[in-house]
Amino acid sequence: MGTTVFERQKPPASVIAHSLEHTARSVFWLDDLPEGAVGGRPKLTGDHVADLVIVGGGYTGLWSAVLAKRRNPGARIVLVEAKSIGWAASGRNGGFCEASLTHGDGNGTARWPKEMPTLHRLGMQNLDAIEAAEAEYGMDFHFERTGMLAPAIEEHQVEWLRDWHAEAVKQGDEGVVFLDEAAVQASVASPTYLAGVWEQRTNAMVHPARLASELARVAEDLGVEIFEHSPVKRIDTPGSTGAVSVITESGRVDAAHAVLATNVFPSLLKRNRLMTVPVYDYVLMTEPLSEQQLADIGWKDRQGIGDMANQFHYYRLSKDNRILFGGYDAIYNYGRKVRAEYENRPESWQKLASHFFTTFPQLEGLQFSHQWAGAIDTSTQFTAFFGTARDNRVAYAAGFTGLGVGSTRFAAEVMLDLLEGRDNERTQLEMVRKRPLPFPPEPAASMGINATRWSLDRADHNRGKRNILLKTLDALGLGFDS
The missing domain is CATH 3.50.50.60 (FAD/NAD(P)-binding domain)
Known part of the structure; x- marks a missing residue:
C-alpha cells in the first residue's frame, strides 16, 4: 500500500503546534458579520x-x-x-x-x-x-466569479484530469482549461501540484x-x-x-x-x-496574509480549490486575504445525532494544519485565527x-x-x-x-458508512483503485460523501 503526499512531505510538529497556538474555536464568517446583523428578531408567540x-x-x-x-x-x-x-x-x-x-x-x-x-x-x-441578485436587491455577500481549480496531487490523478479536459473539449466547453505542472504552479505555487483543471465560470466564492x-x-x-x-x-x-x-x-x-x-x-x-445522515466537516481559517506571503503563493485569479483525492481538501481566499482550509475528515457519529460536542475534534484540526503546510510550505510561521466545524446533510x-x-x-x-x-x-x-x-x-x-434510497437504520448505517470511509482512504493510498465495496456501491448508485 502506498502513501499520500501529505505523509511523504509532512511538516515538522513544531510548525503545526505554532500555527494552532492562538486559534479561537469560533466561526470566522459569523464573527465577521457587521454589527447588528445577527439575531434581534422576536420569538414566535x-x-x-x-x-x-x-x-x-x-x-x-x-x-x-x-x-x-x-x-x-x-x-x-x-x-x-x-x-x-x-x-x-x-x-x-x-x-x-x-x-x-x-x-x-x-x-x-x-x-x-x-x-x-x-x-x-x-x-x-x-x-x-445569484450573481445578479447582488445588484437586483442591493446585497453585498462578496460574490467573486473565480471558477474552480482542481489540482492533481498524486501521479495517477493527472490522467483523470486529462480525461476530464478531453470530455469538456468534446462537449465544446471552452471554459475548462488544462494546466500542466508548470502552468498550475505558476497559477498557485504549491509544490504538491502536478497538473490542474480550471473550470473558469462554474463556481463563485461568497461570504x-x-x-x-x-x-x-x-x-x-x-x-x-x-x-x-x-x-x-x-x-x-x-x-x-x-x-x-x-x-x-x-x-x-x-x-x-x-x-x-x-x-x-x-x-x-x-x-x-x-x-440523510449528518457528516461533520472541519475547517481552519488563517490570519490575513501579508503582501509578501501572497506573492509567495501567487493565486492571483483567486479560484476556489478542491483537490482530486477521495478524502479531498477545499480552500479559498477571503476578501481580506485569509486562507480557509477545510475538508479531508468527514466524520459520522453513531446514531444520526446533531450535537455541539461533535464539533470539537482537535485531531482533525491538527491534521488539516499539517496538510496546509504540506500544500504551502512557504507559509511556515503563519497562524490560524479560527477553527470550527459543522454538520452536512448527506444523501445517498x-x-x-x-x-x-x-x-x-x-x-x-x-x-x-x-x-x-x-x-x-x-x-x-x-x-x-x-x-x-x-x-x-x-x-x-x-x-x-424520484427519491433516492434511504440510509439504513443503526447499527447498519454506522457500519456501512465507516467501512466506506475506510475504503476511500485505502483507494487514496492505492493509486485511486476502488475495492469491491466501492465498486458495488458505484453499481448500485449509493455512496457516502461530504
Missing part, C-alpha cells in the same frame, strides 16, 4: 395566519421566502427558525457557490445522463441569478454568513415575517381545513402551504428521517432530493451533501413550483421526481 410558512432560516428557507415574495408580492409569508438566521451550515461553510446541481458532472452523468444538458444549463442560469444575513434583510424588506429561537415541535395537517399548522412551544402558524428547509436536522416528516445520491407531502400542502428539499450554497436557490424554485402545481422544466426532471 401566539397564533398567526399566513399563505406560506417556512421552517428553517438557512439558505433554502431564505431563498424560498424571497422568491415566493417575488412570485406573489401580496402573499403573507412567515419564516420560523430554531436558533438564529444562518447559524448552522449556511453560516459556516466554505463559501463555494457552484453551478452544479448534481454534486459534479460525474455524479450527475452516472444518475441522470439524459438530463445532464438541461441540468447543466439550469445550474448555470441559477448561478447567474456565506453575509449571504444568509443579506437574504434575511431582503426578505424582511419585502414583507416576510421572521421569527428566531422558535424550534418547531410538529406540523399538523387537519384533513378538514386544507391548512398546515406549524407548532412551536409558544406559538403556531396556520398557513395554506409549508416549506420544510431543515437541512441536516431531523425531519418533521417521518418519511424523510432515514434519508450526493445531492438534494425533493418532494411534497400531506396532500401537496408541504414541500421539502434536503440532502445537499456539502454543495448547497448555490443549489439551495434552485431547490427553493422547485419547492414553490411543486406547491403551485406547476408542470415545467424543473418539476419534470427525474432528479426532482
Whole structure:
C-alpha cells in the first residue's frame, strides 16, 4: 500500500503546534458579520395566519421566502427558525457557490445522463441569478466569479484530469482549461501540484454568513415575517381545513402551504428521517496574509480549490486575504445525532494544519485565527432530493451533501413550483421526481458508512483503485460523501 503526499512531505510538529497556538474555536464568517446583523428578531408567540410558512432560516428557507415574495408580492409569508438566521451550515461553510446541481458532472452523468444538458444549463442560469441578485436587491455577500481549480496531487490523478479536459473539449466547453505542472504552479505555487483543471465560470466564492444575513434583510424588506429561537415541535395537517399548522412551544402558524428547509436536522416528516445522515466537516481559517506571503503563493485569479483525492481538501481566499482550509475528515457519529460536542475534534484540526503546510510550505510561521466545524446533510445520491407531502400542502428539499450554497436557490424554485402545481422544466426532471434510497437504520448505517470511509482512504493510498465495496456501491448508485 502506498502513501499520500501529505505523509511523504509532512511538516515538522513544531510548525503545526505554532500555527494552532492562538486559534479561537469560533466561526470566522459569523464573527465577521457587521454589527447588528445577527439575531434581534422576536420569538414566535401566539397564533398567526399566513399563505406560506417556512421552517428553517438557512439558505433554502431564505431563498424560498424571497422568491415566493417575488412570485406573489401580496402573499403573507412567515419564516420560523430554531436558533438564529444562518447559524448552522449556511453560516459556516466554505463559501463555494457552484453551478452544479448534481454534486459534479460525474455524479450527475452516472444518475441522470439524459438530463445532464438541461441540468447543466439550469445550474448555470441559477448561478447567474445569484450573481445578479447582488445588484437586483442591493446585497453585498462578496460574490467573486473565480471558477474552480482542481489540482492533481498524486501521479495517477493527472490522467483523470486529462480525461476530464478531453470530455469538456468534446462537449465544446471552452471554459475548462488544462494546466500542466508548470502552468498550475505558476497559477498557485504549491509544490504538491502536478497538473490542474480550471473550470473558469462554474463556481463563485461568497461570504456565506453575509449571504444568509443579506437574504434575511431582503426578505424582511419585502414583507416576510421572521421569527428566531422558535424550534418547531410538529406540523399538523387537519384533513378538514386544507391548512398546515406549524407548532412551536409558544406559538403556531396556520398557513395554506409549508416549506420544510431543515437541512441536516431531523425531519418533521417521518418519511424523510432515514434519508440523510449528518457528516461533520472541519475547517481552519488563517490570519490575513501579508503582501509578501501572497506573492509567495501567487493565486492571483483567486479560484476556489478542491483537490482530486477521495478524502479531498477545499480552500479559498477571503476578501481580506485569509486562507480557509477545510475538508479531508468527514466524520459520522453513531446514531444520526446533531450535537455541539461533535464539533470539537482537535485531531482533525491538527491534521488539516499539517496538510496546509504540506500544500504551502512557504507559509511556515503563519497562524490560524479560527477553527470550527459543522454538520452536512448527506444523501445517498450526493445531492438534494425533493418532494411534497400531506396532500401537496408541504414541500421539502434536503440532502445537499456539502454543495448547497448555490443549489439551495434552485431547490427553493422547485419547492414553490411543486406547491403551485406547476408542470415545467424543473418539476419534470427525474432528479426532482424520484427519491433516492434511504440510509439504513443503526447499527447498519454506522457500519456501512465507516467501512466506506475506510475504503476511500485505502483507494487514496492505492493509486485511486476502488475495492469491491466501492465498486458495488458505484453499481448500485449509493455512496457516502461530504
